[in-house]
Amino acid sequence: MNPSTAPATGRHVVPIRPASEADDDKETKRPRRSFGKVMKLRSGRYQASYAAGGKRHLAPVTFQTKGDAAAWLDMRHAELLEHRWKPPPPAEPDKVHFKDYGLQWLETRDLGPKTRAEYKRMFDGPRVSYFHPFTLDEITPVMIKAWFDIQDPAHPTARRRAYELVRAILATASKPDEDTDAPALLASSPARLTSKTLNRRPPGADAKPKTRIKPASLAELAAIMDAMPDRYAAMVLLAAWCAPRFSELTELRRPDLSIVRNAKGKPTSGVLHISRAVVWPEPDKAVVKENKTEAGLRDVSIPPHILAPLLDHVDKWAAPGPDGLLFPAVESPIKHMKHGALYKVYRRARKVAGRPDLRWHDLRHTGATLAAQTGATLAELMNRLGHSDVKAALIYQHAAADRDAEIARRLSAMAEEAVQTSGGYSPSTETTANSDKGP
Template sequence: MTRAKRDFGSIRRRSNRRYQAYYVGPDQATHRAPSTFEARADAEAWLADERRLIQRDEWSPTRFRRARRQRASQAFGPYAESWLAYRDIKPRTRVLYRRQLDRFILPAFGDVAMREITPTAVRIWHSGLDPSKPTQRAHAYGLLRAILTTAVTDEVIATNPCRIRGAGTSASTRRVEPASLEELRVVVDHMPERYRALVLIGAWCGLRLGEMSELRRSDLDLRLMVLRVRRGVVRVEGQVSVGLPKSFASIRDVAIPPHLIPVIENHLERFVRPETDALVFPSVGDPSIQVHANTLYRHWYRARLAAGRPDLRIHDLRHTGAVLAAQTGATLAELMARIGHSTPQAALRYQHAARGRDAEIAAALSRLAEGR
């Protein structure tokens, strides 16, 4: 956030990269522009207009109060639509926000004036959301809070009425059980040969499905035994979107366990075109297109049933890889780097799971010592 010294008024760049202009008026009070500006030149123009009004003795502080009242009286719906339209977010996130607005937020607040969205109104709305779907409930509340936080920044409203403690987070109700090595072997044996390397990379290298689907020959350095994660693919409303991985921390180099090298070499020779930009896991019908998740799921469901793990998701391979890495004694920082997490919370879960498995091993050793 930067400020510029001027003969009249000040301009600062806020954390959201928009510019805010303000000045001390003849009444010795600070007056801010009705909204922030995308370009610095627009902020300078607004200050120039205000200075001109003062010089002509046409300036009045009441119009600021009137402008603020007008902003606060605007309906939430149009403001939310503008908020979403100019938000720099990934395509899948945009679709998710659109769905949450249409299903949960706009029906309740779309026609309500911004100033009439009170803490009481928010609490009543939140209590009406389905408590049996805590994640969906938390996401809807979090989106409403984010929009109204921006409204406070834009000085449309004075304070954010979303004040329900903990409402924006939800505890996971699903306990992920990593696959055992035997279960993993059975799953791999029951997958088509062209997808076995994908399952093994997911389990032993901890990649997300979107990261594996976008792997290309040039991302694999088998001589150095390194796999480079630089992109990810998602499908949004039937459209393929290739971009950066989930977060900045997800851009990483992952060391490939040596026992996977022959498997990957065999896969590259049999199923991957020779070009450096060839997809490692392409569609059967079109090698220039990433394998569709539905194709994988069709085979995956049969394979996991054969392993006696109908609860196991493809994404749980990543969890399995993280727990296996934790069992080797990997530190928290090493786990974060390998799995591509920007915060330690998830990596801590993997370490806890590994310690739980270690207790099982210790118990088994005691049974062995006692001859049972």
């Protein structure tokens, strides 16, 4: 009988059909692993990991197939069972160049526009760029000190600021990433110069004399204001009596000035609302920024005697519109006044007043000293000046203490004058008389 024509009984016949994907899954499906994990990555490769010694360990490489990853885990499992397992050595740190890390540091720091521009200028400058070719781990304390020593000692402020920038960058590299818990790139920062080294003067150089700011007197303030052009006079008043910074003063707008009038229309009180400042990261680029600290956001009461001149200034010189600048640039009412434009007229005015040494910022110092002399507390001074640092405000209270000695001297002179004119009580006279009587 021809086998092809033999009837099928069905007892020993296996039907033939195409293999399906479901059959493949049944054949390749394996039970869940009891040791380690295998995870498929987006790239299509496989990553193996296992827990041992109280932490999870990743395979040093990824695998082409799941089977290869499983075989690697089986070997690690065997090592553990046979007590041959040792913790894998720590991974080699990445070789990150100072230049690359420094640029990333500048981009991610919370800096003001002017500070960021200044840091970038220093980072690209000849001092800090010395470290650009080196990786972070190649920079050592010896290298830092040698670099600092070759910087020109004739410019101590510039070389110290360059060091402070390098130190800040390396300090961040020596700490774990707070967001990702990534390990630190450096075990410790190599920038560890002592104060003695930082403050060391070159051989033969004289000690820098300590200069003390001399506030302007009321007569000098009046002379300066009279010598200034009319559109600048109110700036002198506000700088000396309300003590805003120049960057805050030149960003003041009409809504920032609140003045209360009585029934007759006469100004009786006023408040200066300070919340913004304008900075110049580039010579021709003005950036308005919000004051970041709570201390910088403040309301300063305006002394009543300068209210009328301020209102007159607003009527004549402030930029038009509800949001106009109080002290706009001369060439355009929508542009901010630059420091250089002010100094063109201020230099002549301070010279007329006999104070060629008085910087514009010293008018702020003058206002702070005057406030301290009225008996303002430390907290009140800090609020008026926008200081968050107690040390800065204490400077002006020291000035008030010097003034207090002068007040005491005048009180004694007043008492002596009263004794001479009326024969009244004199502590020194009575003390002498009582001493003659004996005990």
